[in-house]
Amino acid sequence: MALENLKLLEQKIDGFLARYEQVRxxxxxxxxxxxxxxxxxxxxxERLRQYEQExxxxxxxxxxxxxxxxxxDLQ
Structure with missing residues (x-):
């Protein structure tokens, strides 16, 4: 029973670490x-400033x- 719990914990930690690396x-x-x-x-x-100046x-x-x-007087 304790061995199964440790294996389950190991799987969860592995999953967490994999997700952590992915997020990183x-x-x-x-x-x-x-x-x-x-x-x-x-x-x-900068381009906008140039256009505004132009x-x-x-x-x-x-x-x-x-x-x-x-x-x-053109009339």
Missing amino acids: HEKTELLSRLSERDREHTILL RNEMRQLLERLMSRFEGL
Whole structure:
């Protein structure tokens, strides 16, 4: 009876350790994916800042051009 209990305990411990290793591996994998997403996020934020800057520069240029046309008496 005691031997059976020890064997059952051993099986449960083996199962627990196997699951622990699996979870540890999944954690490592998820951390790696998160790190990659963080890098992508940083790159996209920088790209967004560049686009916003370009948009503002284009807006200023168009406003200058429009004001030049408004200064002309075309009628």
